[in-house]
Amino acid sequence: MKSPAPPRLAGTRRTVHLVALLATALFVTACSMTSSSFTMSGPTPDASERVPSPDPRVGLSGGWLDAGEAAWNVRLVSNTLPPEEFIGVTNSDLAFYRNYAIQGNYNGYTVWDISNPENPHIVVTYVCPASQSDVSFYKDLLFVSGEGLGGRLDCGTQGVPEPVSQDRLRGIRIFDASDIANPKYIANVQTCRGSHTHTVVTDPNDDENVYIYVSGSSRVRSEEELPGCIDAPIEDDPNTALFRIEIIQVPLANPAAARIVSSPRIFNDLAAPARHAEYPADSIALEARRRAAGRPPGGGQRTGPTQCHDITVYPEVGRAGGACGGYGLLLDITDVRNPRRMYAAADSNFSFWHSATFNNDGTKILFTDEWGGGSQPRCRLTDKYEWGANALFTIEGDDLVFQSYYKMPAPQTREETCVAHNGSLIPVPGRDIMVQGWYQGGISAFDWTDPANPFEIAFFDRGPMNEEELARAGSWSVYWYNGYMISSEIARGLDIFELTASGLLSQNEIDAAKTVILETFNAQEQPRFVWPPSFTVAAAYLDQLHRDNGLALAQINEARASLAEAERMSGQRRRSALTQLATEIDGMAPGASDANKVKTLAGAIRDLAEIP
Amino acid sequence: MNRSFSRTLAAGMLAVIATTGCGGAAATIVMEYPGSRTRPATPADVAFMTKMIPHHAQAVLFAGWAESHGASRGVRVFCERVVVGQRDEILTMRNWLRSHGKPVPPAEYNRMGMEMGDSHHMMAGMLTEAQLSELDAARGTEFDRLFLTYMIAHHEGAVAMVDELFASFNGAQDDVVFKLASDISADQTTEIERMQLMLDAMN
Incomplete structure (x- = not known):
């Protein structure tokens, strides 16, 4: 099932940026107490700096490993090919543990040692197909999502041709990764709709278990394959597998005993929410007519949403953001096993709510609309700015209040898959900054401290994978982890970036972000960033006061x-x-x-x- | 470890190009992309992709009438998304069929084919020629009402086709087919709800 790291093919790692001979350790010194942070060595803080014009991302030449590249305030530290087994197969999401990055792939996962970001190396390649193999790490456990119909319990690559089969895995695979170079496949939890993504949730009041919220957007499988999987409208069968999420409890003392402990119906009685977007008049008129007719908001039969695509939890604030069909939900998760819906937002410009990110204070939330599922080009000149974008909200009490949209601003070709996808906060104290993957639209870092006026501060982009035809490639997700931005390149392996100072982000601010060191990071479970006291953090605030x-x-x-x-x-x-x-x-x-x-x-x- | 995938990398590693990096000389091997690893096309997948193209093409046709037929703003925005979204998916399906050496249905919907009783075009939820003519003749509120009614049924048909694919022998084992079918099902289920809300609002 698994193979040791293959010997690197001589020279396959591109040595594109050779400037990087500095011995950069991944784990930077927590407090730069000894370096002087107060002489302005880098660019002077300047709020007026903007994306270069003309935008260098426009007109890049295509190719697999020789595509043209454009970078602004970002340096590509390394690009490393996926293991041979995974070349030509989609790389998916990332999780982090100490000096390791775990990268999902539709055919399994790769564990990378990223101690040296200039030269990450493969610790283990685990072949075990199931799309989309989204990964999470918790203590010694590795969780992997399986949704595709070809995933097998025995990790075979032959698929599962029978529509009903006891060989099929759709749900969560659990690995004991206490020896990370030799992960052991110890258990599965099968679910009716499989697991497109999942969210590890730690309960502050329960140290014996960890929980997993399972999200999925596929169809319900046959009851003959998994008993209890009922595909029916809720009016017809209250036990339907639709209109709910699954919550798995994993006992830490015996993770093989993991099981579903609740299936909360967080969509029940979902009234039609007021849509903001471009036609507020329509929804106001609609509600008025409903009231006049004495009908409850939401009209007649409720059909959806049937499940969530992704849920991001922020246990420190007891909240979660659920991206569920046509809605963005704010959930109260103080009772981890029984999340409660607080608010549902809808948006005329959003087709399918995909994922969520809170700011560090928990006062704002950003939802993405992955229109076209990442398989389509949604950043052409003809595609609207507010379509396939992020929607930014402030959290006011139990409500979400819309502020603005943000979309990676450089038009891409029709041969480039492009839409809002996964990212994380960059822990710059005093600002809300996020870096995000846009498939072949590259990576874009932006400031949303003022949620009504987000602006880009850094980017990296490559030309299309194939100039003739739409192909799958680009950044599935990019996350800040302990000083670097690590991106899962769908076709090109693992990219590691670092930020470079500019008028919009000073070296002190970058260094202050590097003082936040995490031991584990799953982007779907947001940690609260805390900055250890340092001169660097003070210097970062001074730079911000200067800039603004x-x-x-x-x-x-x-x-x-x-x-x-x-x-x-x-x-x-x-x-x-x-x-x-x-x-x-x-x-x-x-x-x-x-x-x-x-x-x-x-x-x-x-x-x-x-x-x- | 299993290497049952037929394609090997060796064929991909053809071009060896010596390049000079920006900081000094480094021999870099630029490999040719071996292409996505795919399984042979199964009859279930080919049938789904082949049938979904005219199904989508018909949606693109009549969603394209919103502007000229005086639809409300809400319906117009909805239709714009359907046209862009489904037209792109048609391209994906045509590329997939072509790359597997299968016959590729036309991207545009052919109303003439319907009149001649070309019954294989009649997939679940598709409008008959009479219904298309009825919708084409409607304007304003009447267009909205008919459009939403017919498009809900059309979308339900697409979702049913995904269900049929998933219940077929060797259905959607291919990643591209599974992803596309899942996206169609998820997007159109969400859109059905959206359309139902708009329709409720009219009553």
Whole structure:
């Protein structure tokens, strides 16, 4: 079933960017206490900087490993081919554990050692087909989604030709990865609709189990194949496998005993929500007519949604964002086994809600519309900006309030699959920044601190995989993990990027993001980022005040000088200097145009003073 | 490990090109993409792809009438998405059939074929020529009502075709077919609900 890492084919790894001879460790020093962060070495903060014009992403030449490339404020550190077994087969999502990246593939998964981002290497290639093999890691366990009809319990590659078969796996595969180079396939949990994606959910009140929310958008399989799989409208059969999600409980002491513990009907009584988008008049008129007719909102028979495509949980705030058919749902998950719907948003411009990302404060949420499922070109000049894009909402109490759309702005050819897909936050303190994969539209990093006015700050793009015909390639997902942006390239393997400083993002801000170190990361379970106190974080806030004119430049420079001086001190002298500076900066807040950020800066300096 | 896939990489590694990287000389082997690994086309998949093309083509035809037939704004936006979405899917299906050496149905819907009793065009939910003419003659609110009624049935037909594919021997073992069929089912199920809401609002 598995094979050891194949010897690398000599020279197959492209050495495109050879600038990279710096020995860059993946795990950067948590606090750059010794480096001076206050001399402006990089570009001066400049809020007016924008995407170059003409956009270098337009007109790139095509090819597999020789496609043209365009990068802005991003450096491609390495591109490494997938293992031979997976060349020509779709690479899917990523999960991370320590110095490993686990990359799903429709035929299994690859474990990469990314300790050296210049030269990641394959630890193990596990052949076990099932699309789409979305992966998650929790402690010593690896979970893999299976939805396709050809997935087998025995991991065979021959498929399952019979429409009803006891050999078929649709659901979650569980591996014991305590020895990550030798994962052991220990259990399955079969579900009626298979698992397109899944979400690992940790319950703060339950340390004996971990939970998995299973999402899927395929059809219900036959009851003859899996008893209890009933494909019927809810009016006809209250036990239908439609209109629900599945929740699996995995006992950590005995993960092989994993089972479905609840199937909450989070869509029940879903009233037609007010659609925002371009035709508010239509929905207002609609509701008025309904009220006049004495009918409940939502009209007659409710048909959908039948399931979610993806659910992103944020256990720290007890919330989840469910991308479910024609709706974006806000869920209360404080009772992990019984999520409760709080709000449902709909959007005339969204065809199919795909995934969600919260900002770090949990005050905003971004939903993506993966129109065309990633198999179609939705970034042509003729495709509207708000179609196949992100929709940004603020979370106000129990409500979602629409703010704007964001779409990777460079038009792509009709030979390039392109639509909003998976990404994650980049932990720059004081800002909401996200990097996201757009299939062959490349990767795009953008700032959505002001959700009504998101703007791009960095990108990388390649030309089409094939100039003659639409082919599958590009970034399935890109996630920030411990200082780098790791992208699963559908056809070209693993891409590792790093951000480079610009007017829109300073070196201090990048370095501050690198101080957040995670041991495990599954993008569907958002952790709350916490920045250990450091001079770098204070310097990042100062750069932000500079860029946005949040404080007079003279005062910013004064604070920079004082911090630099304090950094050269040690012990009690340093602590006193920092405490005094924090007090002075607090005093600047009332006169500053961004008083809140000035206070945040003072707080960061005070935290620094408390380091023994 | 199983290497039952017929295609091997060897054939792909033809072109060896020495390139110079930006920071110094490095011999780089640029391999030729071996192409997506695919299984041989099965009768169930070929039948699904072949039948779905005229099914989609008919949807593209009558969704394309929204503008000229005075549809409401909501229906017009909906139709624009159907036209773009299904036209692109037609291209995917035609490319798939071509790459497997199978006959490729035309991308445009042929109303003349219907009149001549070409019954294989009549897949689930498709409009008869009489229904098409009825819709073509309608304007404004009447167009909206008829369009939504017929398109809901048309979409239900597509979802039923996916069910039929999944219940067939050797159905959707191919990743492209499975993905396309799942997307059609998920998108159109969502759109049926959307259309039902618009229809409810009219009553």
